[in-house]
Amino acid sequence: MNNIVDLILVFLILSGFGLLGSSRLVSCIRIAAAQGTALGFLVLAQSFGVLSLRVIFITVAVVVLKGFVFPHLLERALRESDTSREVQPFVGYVGSLVTGVIILVFSFWLGLKAALPVAGASSIIVTGAFFLFLVGLFLIVARKTAINQVVGYLVMENGIYIFGFATVAEIPALVELGVLLDVFVAVFVMGIAIYRINKAFDHIDSDRLRSLKG
Amino acid sequence: MISLMYILMALLMAPFLQGIVNRTKAFFAGRQGQPLLQSYFDLYKLVCKDAVYSRTTTWIFKASPIIGLACMLAALMFLPAGPYPALVHFECDIILFVYLFGLMRFFIVLAALDTGSGFEGMGASREVFFSALAEPALVFGVATLARRAESISLSGLFGPAAACALPILALVAVSLFIVFLAENSRIPIDDPNTHLELTMIHEVMILDYSGPDLALVLYAAALKFWILGALMVNIFLAFIGLDGPAVIPVFAAGMIILAVIVGIVESAMARLRFLKVPQLLVGAGVLSALAFALVLRLNG
Numbered sequence: 001m002n003n004i005v006d007l008i009l010v011f012l013i014l015s016g017f018g019l020l021g022s023s024r025l026v027s028c029i030r031i032a033a034a035q036g037t038a039l040g041f042l043v044l045a046q047s048f049g050v051l052s053l054r055v056i057f058i059t060v061a062v063v064v065l066k067g068f069v070f071p072h073l074l075e076r077a078l079r080e081s082d083t084s085r086e087v088q089p090f091v092g093y094v095g096s097l098v099t100g101v102i103i104l105v106f107s108f109w110l111g112l113k114a115a116l117p118v119a120g121a122s123s124i125i126v127t128g129a130f131f132l133f134l135v136g137l138f139l140i141v142a143r144k145t146a147i148n149q150v151v152g153y154l155v156m157e158n159g160i161y162i163f164g165f166a167t168v169a170e171i172p173a174l175v176e177l178g179v180l181l182d183v184f185v186a187v188f189v190m191g192i193a194i195y196r197i198n199k200a201f202d203h204i205d206s207d208r209l210r211s212l213k214g
Numbered sequence: 215m216i217s218l219m220y221i222l223m224a225l226l227m228a229p230f231l232q233g234i235v236n237r238t239k240a241f242f243a244g245r246q247g248q249p250l251l252q253s254y255f256d257l258y259k260l261v262c263k264d265a266v267y268s269r270t271t272t273w274i275f276k277a278s279p280i281i282g283l284a285c286m287l288a289a290l291m292f293l294p295a296g297p298y299p300a301l302v303h304f305e306c307d308i309i310l311f312v313y314l315f316g317l318m319r320f321f322i323v324l325a326a327l328d329t330g331s332g333f334e335g336m337g338a339s340r341e342v343f344f345s346a347l348a349e350p351a352l353v354f355g356v357a358t359l360a361r362r363a364e365s366i367s368l369s370g371l372f373g374p375a376a377a378c379a380l381p382i383l384a385l386v387a388v389s390l391f392i393v394f395l396a397e398n399s400r401i402p403i404d405d406p407n408t409h410l411e412l413t414m415i416h417e418v419m420i421l422d423y424s425g426p427d428l429a430l431v432l433y434a435a436a437l438k439f440w441i442l443g444a445l446m447v448n449i450f451l452a453f454i455g456l457d458g459p460a461v462i463p464v465f466a467a468g469m470i471i472l473a474v475i476v477g478i479v480e481s482a483m484a485r486l487r488f489l490k491v492p493q494l495l496v497g498a499g500v501l502s503a504l505a506f507a508l509v510l511r512l513n514g
Contacts, residue, residue: 010381010508017500021493097496101503108507124511 004045009128011038012158013104016135019155020096023085025147029074032151035132036066039158046165054173065180070154073191078147081198090207091142099138107131116166125166133159146194146204150187157183216462217294217301223466224290224444228436229253231443231473238477253436257429265425270330278325279423279430285318286437292368293444296451296461299369308356308368312349315397318434319345326419337418344403344415347495348396354502355386355393359449361509372448374455382512385505387449392498394442398435400476402486402494443472 015035022028040063047055078084091099104127111127136156140149161179164171198204233250240247249255267275292311294300323342326334359371362379396403399416408414420431447468456464486494 006512007381010385010504013504014501017497017504021497021500093493094496097493097500101500104504104507108511111511124508127511 003122005042005122006124008038008042008045009122009124009162012042012128012162013131016132016155017097017100019139019151020100020135021093023087023089023093025078025083025085025145026075028086028148028151029071029078032074032154033067033071035155035158036070037063039066039161042162043165058173058176061177061180065184066154066158069184070187073187074147074150077191077194077198077204080195081147081204082202083145083147083204086143086145086148089143089148091138096138096142099142100135103134103138104131107134125162129159129163129166131159132156132162135159144205144207146190146197146206149206150190150194153190154183154187216298220293220295220298220462220465221290221301223462224293224437224440227466227469228440229257229433231439231469232436234470234473235477235480238474239481242478242481253432257433260424260429260432261426263425265423265427268329268422271325271328271422274321275325275328275422276427278321278328279427279434281321282318283430283434283437285314285321286434286441289314289441290437293441294369294372294448295444295465296448297373297457298461303367303369306366308360308366308371311368312353312356315352315438316345316349318438322419322431329422331422334419334421337415340415341419344396344491344495347492348393348498351389351495351498351502352393352397354499354506355390358382358386358502358505358509361506372452374452374457379509380453382505382509383449383453385501385508387446387453389498389501389505390442390446390449392494392501394446395476395479396491396495396498397442398439401480402483403491405485440469443469447472 012035015031015038018031019028019035022031040059043062044055044059089096107127107130108124110130111124114126116126133156136152136154136159139152139155143149143152194204197206197209201208230250230253232253233248236252237247237250289311291302292300292307294303319341323338326338326341356371360366362382363371363373365371365373395401399406404415404417406417408417416435420428423431444465447465450468451461451465
């Protein structure tokens with residue numbers, strides 16, 4: 001643990017645990033926002049030696065989108081609905097935390113196995129990437145509220161993003177921005193969908209949507 | 215010599231910390247508060263009284279305060295002061311250290327069941343449940359420290375840390391702080407001031423004790439507070455990498471600051487809802503497990 005990249009990765013892992021353990025939707029959104037902001041700074045810290053215009057541009061884009069725009073969209077969707085906390089998830093919070101530990105162990109094992117093509121990358125970057133990816137997937141499966149599922153999607157995307165620059169040293173800025181734009185559109189559409197679901201059914205519990213079948 | 219002085223300091227100062235916690239809480243509540251030495255007066259008063267025993271109880275009830283105190287005294291022998299080794303130390307004494315607390319708890323729980331009171335049985339059940347959840351956090355935390363210091367004796371655990379280990383130490387310290395609050399039945403896990411409330415844990419188990427026995431139980435509890443607190447102060451000493459004769463006064467100051475922090479936590483927080491407590495303790499375990507995984511990956 002010798003540099004700022006490792007520190008940020010530890011923070012990202014901790015934020016993953018925070019998401020697994022918190023039931024209030026507002027705090028889930030805030031933790032996801034903090035995670036997105038930290039991700040932006042990870043990009044910056046990763047290429048600290050060679051501070052190019054491209055890096056600054058990507059950092060600003062990530063921080064603005066994941067730290068401010070997405071949380072804002074989600075919080076608005078949350079305000080419209082009358083839900084403040086996830087009452088009965090499929091997997092309880094203690095169970096989620098324990099699952100998180102299992103995922104963590106599995107990610108560390110993967111991190112040991114995976115040989116990184118990028119020289120000088122942090123030794124826990126693969127671990128962090130897989131951890132966030134799996135935690136995101138788990139959140140999508142284990143939570144019922146639509147907001148939490150969107151948060152899970154974002155966390156998963158963060159994991160993929162980290163894995164991206166663990167394996168490829170320099171992704172072209174255009175590709176990164178394309179990915180960000182995709183995610184932005186996805187969250188935008190999901191925000192509208194949550195709003196619509198809430199309008200039509202008076203709740204955002206995705207489990208109860210099966211009554212749609214009529 | 216230093217380790218002996220250090221044990222004497224623990225024996226004399228342990229009840230004093232309770233006074234500081236109470237004073238801090240009184241300060242935040244805008245009250246004058248008890249005298250700082252109130253815990254000593256209480257102990258003295260209790261020693262002068264006679265004990266009353268229920269006819270239901272057996273020898274277990276009478277023996278367990280003595281066993282509890284003996285466990286804490288034994289644990290105190292293994293406790294180092296920063297880089298100074300403890301009075302007694304051998305390889306793997308961390309396991310013994312952790313499970314001396316288990317032995318003490320086991321006998322307190324037995325004694326609570328021995329009284330035959332349903333109320334105390336309920337408290338015993340809660341105590342066992344919560345401490346089972348707190349134990350992984352404590353064990354993983356100590357294991358992390360052992361791996362970092364590459365020593366499996368408690369005395370070698372707190373040598374000055376390399377700068378790279380600081381985030382790991384911070385994780386362990388937070389986790390151990392939660393364990394510390396849980397083991398000492400402080401807010402947010404348990405409220406030491408509530409009596410006859412249906413949510414209390416530790417206080418309910420010692421309801422039947424009186425006189426000198428109660429004094430023993432209270433003194434053992436004060437020592438437990440000191441010993442678990444000393445673990446955290448030692449981590450802090452490793453953090454700042456202090457060495458030399460300045461360790462003892464800094465250590466004492468650290469204990470007092472820790473007591474003030476506990477007082478502030480108790481003034482600022484409400485007790486957690488009962489169902490939330492396992493979540494907090496598992497969270498502490500998660501922090502410890504993360505620290506352990508990190509120390510394995512980064513130092514190994």
